[in-house]
Amino acid sequence: xxxxxxxxxxxxxxxxxxxxxxxxxxxxxxxxxxxxxxxxxxxxxxxxxxxxxxxxxxxxxxxxxxxxxxxxxxxxxxxxxxxxxxxxxxxxxxxxxxxxxxxxxxxxxxxxxxxxxxxxxxxxxxxxxxxxxxxxxxxxxxxxxxxxxxxxxxxxxxxxxxxxxxxxxxxxxxxxxxxxxxxxxxxxxxxxxxxxxxxxxxxxxxxxxxxxxxxxxxxxxxxxxxxxxxxxxxxxxxxxxxxxxxxxxxxxxxxxxxxxxxxxxxxxxxxxxx
Amino acid sequence: xxxxxxxxxxxxxxxxxxxxxxxxxxxxxxxxxxxxxxxxxxxxxxxxxxxxxxxxxxxxxxxxxxxxxxxxxxxxxxxxxxxxxxxxxxxxxxxxxxxxxxxxxxxxxxxxxxxxxxxxxxxxxxxxxxxxxxxxxxxxxxxxxxxxxxxxxxxxxxxxxxxxxxxxxxxxxxxxxxxxxxxxxxxxxxxxxxxxxxxxxxxxxxxxxxxxxxxxxxxxxxxxxxxxxxxxxxxxxxxxxxxxxxxxxxxxxxxxxxxxxxxxxxxxx
Numbered sequence: 001x002x003x004x005x006x007x008x009x010x011x012x013x014x015x016x017x018x019x020x021x022x023x024x025x026x027x028x029x030x031x032x033x034x035x036x037x038x039x040x041x042x043x044x045x046x047x048x049x050x051x052x053x054x055x056x057x058x059x060x061x062x063x064x065x066x067x068x069x070x071x072x073x074x075x076x077x078x079x080x081x082x083x084x085x086x087x088x089x090x091x092x093x094x095x096x097x098x099x100x101x102x103x104x105x106x107x108x109x110x111x112x113x114x115x116x117x118x119x120x121x122x123x124x125x126x127x128x129x130x131x132x133x134x135x136x137x138x139x140x141x142x143x144x145x146x147x148x149x150x151x152x153x154x155x156x157x158x159x160x161x162x163x164x165x166x167x168x169x170x171x172x173x174x175x176x177x178x179x180x181x182x183x184x185x186x187x188x189x190x191x192x193x194x195x196x197x198x199x200x201x202x203x204x205x206x207x208x209x210x211x212x213x214x215x216x217x218x219x220x221x222x223x224x225x226x227x228x229x230x231x232x233x234x235x236x237x238x239x240x241x242x243x244x245x246x247x248x249x250x251x252x253x254x255x256x257x258x259x260x261x262x263x264x265x266x267x268x269x270x271x272x273x274x
Numbered sequence: 275x276x277x278x279x280x281x282x283x284x285x286x287x288x289x290x291x292x293x294x295x296x297x298x299x300x301x302x303x304x305x306x307x308x309x310x311x312x313x314x315x316x317x318x319x320x321x322x323x324x325x326x327x328x329x330x331x332x333x334x335x336x337x338x339x340x341x342x343x344x345x346x347x348x349x350x351x352x353x354x355x356x357x358x359x360x361x362x363x364x365x366x367x368x369x370x371x372x373x374x375x376x377x378x379x380x381x382x383x384x385x386x387x388x389x390x391x392x393x394x395x396x397x398x399x400x401x402x403x404x405x406x407x408x409x410x411x412x413x414x415x416x417x418x419x420x421x422x423x424x425x426x427x428x429x430x431x432x433x434x435x436x437x438x439x440x441x442x443x444x445x446x447x448x449x450x451x452x453x454x455x456x457x458x459x460x461x462x463x464x465x466x467x468x469x470x471x472x473x474x475x476x477x478x479x480x481x482x483x484x485x486x487x488x489x490x491x492x493x494x495x496x497x498x499x500x501x502x503x504x505x506x507x508x509x510x511x512x513x514x515x516x517x518x519x520x521x522x523x524x525x526x527x528x529x530x531x532x533x534x535x536x537x538x539x540x541x542x543x
Contacts, residue, residue: 043457044428150315179314179484184528206457209487209530236532248532250458252491254511258469261462 004031004067005200006055006168011064013050013224024050025061026224030217032168035194037201039215039232041208041247047224048204052172055202056092057083068167088118091161095173097153101145107131107156108141114163126163134159135189151182158189162197169193172204187213208251212236220244222272242268275341276478277303277326277446282338284321284502286331295321297502299338303446303478308469310493310510311482314525317499319482323448326480327359342446360391364439368451370431373438374423380434381419387441406437410467429460436468440475447472450482465492486529490514498522 013025024047032038040048053059055066060076067073068089077083094100102110108127115122128138134155145153154174161169171190175183191214194201205211211218211232218235220228220243228241239245246264284296296318303309311319324330326340328347340347342362345354367373374383384406385399394402400419407415410433423431432452439447449468453461469492472479483489489496493510498519506519517523 043459180486180530181314181525181528184530187530207530208458209532212532213530246459250462251532252485252488254491254514256491258462258466258492261459262466265459265463 003033005034005036005069005198006032006202007065007067007070008051008055009065009067011051011054011066012062013047013054013059014062023224025054028064028219028221028224028226030219030229032200032202032217034198034200036217037190037194037203037215039211039218040202040204040221041206041211041218042221042227043206043247045223046221048206048221049172050224052092052170052202052204055168055170056090057086084118087166088164089166090168090170091164091166092170092172093154093157093161093174095176097150097157097177098145100157101153101160103145106142106144107136107148107159110156111141111160111163114160118164120164130159130163133162133193135185149182151178151186154178154186155189158186158193162193162199166199168200168202170202170204173206174203175210176205176207183210190214208236208248220247242271275302276305276307276343277301277480278339278341279322279326280339280341282322282325282340283336284325284330285335286333287335288333295334295502296325299499299502299504301497301504301507303480305445305478306473306476307495308472308479308481308493310489310496311480311499312484312486312489312496312525313499314484316501318502319499320450321502322499323365323450323480323482326446326448327363327365328355360387361442362444363446363448364442364444365448365450366432366435366439366452368455370428370435371423373435374431376423378422379419380421380423380426383423384419384434384438384441387438392442402441403437406440407434409440409471410434410437411463412437429456429464432456432460432464433467436464436471440471443475444477446478446480448480448482451484452481453488454483454485461488486513486526487531498525 009029011025011028014021014023028051030038040051042048050059054061057077065072073086077086111127111130112122127141131138131141136155175186193199203211203215215232218232219226222243227243228235235244236248239248246268249264250261279299279301282296282299286293286295299322313319336348342358345358347358381403384403388394388399388402389396404415407418412418412433453464456464481493490510490513496508496510496513497504498506500521506522508516514526517526
């Protein structure tokens with residue numbers, strides 16, 4: 001159909017909370033080209049993670065469609081084969097590098113299992129290649145997660161994604177728990193991966209500075225709806241929507257006064273009638 | 275000087291291995307001052323703050339001195355230490371949900387220190403609690419006092435935790451990544467409240483953070499820690515341009531930044 005790796009159209013999701021509904025995702029549409037990278041920013045409760053979870057199939061959308069390389073994904077996979085097919089297309093890296101790996105498996109076993117699960121040819125050579133690709137040494141293959149640092153674990157989680165050769169990688173706050181120096185290395189790694197493999201990235205984060213380092217385009221969300229959408233540099237440097245302006249002025253920097261942010265927030269809430 | 279840490283060294287020996295955790299750390303916080311402590315995980319920031327309350331493993335070997343007001347904490351008697359912990363110094367951590375008992379009402383957590391430690395009557399404690407909730411910008415405080423932690427958002431809970439920390443009228447606040455888990459807009463709100471309380475009460479604040487932009491924008495002075503040592507002390511506003519130490523420069527270079535953000539229209543007003 002088109003050359004896009006990921007195409008999301010009219011995505012809709014509401015959760016029942018008490019007697020009412022909370023709209024977590026309201027008519028969200030976007031596309032990511034091969035090797036492209038889309039940032040998803042907004043405060044807690046803006047619906048960022050709900051979109052990520054719908055993409056990997058952890059939530060079923062109420063309406064809308066998700067296409068990967070022109071093929072539509074089901075809304076609710078039934079059976080192991082269907083779930084594996086979806087996982088083959090879209091892989092996810094989670095925030096907590098301490099919780100997302102099986103503590104009983106060595107790194108090599110972890111990568112090996114992921115490949116076998118998807119019927120891919122594994123073996124020591126492929127494992128070594130993957131470790132090298134994410135900047136780990138061959139000896140790390142024999143390590144268990146508790147022997148690795150947070151940054152190394154996140155590299156393993158990325159290697160596990162790459163092992164399956166997916167079309168799309170979804171990163172949900174994947175560098176938020178890391179120190180800045182380690183964070184910088186992982187961001188550089190992600191840029192390398194998308195340049196060399198053509199994998200499309202969806203990068204979910206509340207940290208605008210991090211988003212500006214690894215994305216081409218950005219979606220600014222608030223309460224389930226897109227407030228602003230465009231090239232990352234333009235949106236972050238010259239935001240048009242008042243919510244984007246609020247979000248950007250909230251970030252500490254030279255001359256920053258938290259009181260100004262409060263005034264902006266009050267003005268924005270009045271504008272949207274909350 | 276409100277807090278004066280001099281040549282603090284802390285060593286833990288485990289399985290015959292000697293691990294120096296803090297090495298010759300000296301820092302001060304004056305009344306009404308916000309002092310930042312930055313560095314990577316494992317650099318000793320939290321250990322330094324916890325040592326102020328004499329909270330460290332029994333196996334730790336500690337040298338140097340920590341003075342809070344008139345009290346030398348490391349050599350304090352039980353009674354003096356109790357006074358320091360209950361009414362002179364308060365500490366706030368990153369996760370407010372871990373700081374509050376999930377099966378107790380907000381009001382109970384808030385007035386606990388007043389009633390059980392400082393011996394204030396329940397009705398007086400409740401009145402003080404309401405006043406503090408208002409001071410940290412919580413609307414409908416009477417209703418909040420009756421609610422449970424799961425009914426409040428993270429930002430709201432962190433404000434409750436700040437209010438609870440202030441019940442003993444402390445002189446020094448140790449904030450260990452206290453706003454790191456909050457949204458940027460909520461973080462700004464909590465920090466604005468903290469600055470307001472801090473200037474009105476002459477509170478000294480030691481702000482531990484990994485966010486260097488925040489340290490530069492919010493702190494009067496900043497100490498940079500690396501592997502248990504303080505490698506540099508700077509004025510907050512000089513952090514990004516005045517750093518001399520190689521480690522500080524590397525740390526700053528790793529911080530992601532948005533283009534020419536500070537000069538953008540959104541920052542101008």
